[in-house]
Amino acid sequence: MGYADGKFRHESLQDRKTIKSLLEALTKGISKGELTLxxxxxxxxxxVDGLMTLRLKADRSDGQCKVDMRISWSEQQEKPAKSAAPTVK
Structure with missing residues (x-):
């Protein structure tokens, strides 16, 4: 199944109820295996499939709070390179 390449960007001021709803929608999309933005x-x-990398950062400075969340993954899951078994003597 192929998907067109593209970018999605959005920035707006929202209340916490709306942010919560958007995070829940992301969770549902991840659960079903497809995010539509x-x-x-x-x-x-x-x-969405396979292993995903999650990065979380949080800062609080001078009354400003920020949480950054990044989730990334590869569409084609590469099989991990088979490594030799360790030697124990």
Missing amino acids: GEGDDELVLP
Whole structure:
């Protein structure tokens, strides 16, 4: 199954209830194996499968709070290179 390449970017001011709903939608998309991100008529569909890398960062400085979350994965899962068994003597 092929998907078109593309980018999706969005930034807006939202309340915590809306942010919670968006995070729940991301969770559901990951669970079903496909994320669909869109705005207006534009959509980007991302297949989700295999192992994923999660990066979390949080900062609080001078009354400003920030949490960054990044999830990344490869569409084609490469089989890990088979390594030789360790030697024990």
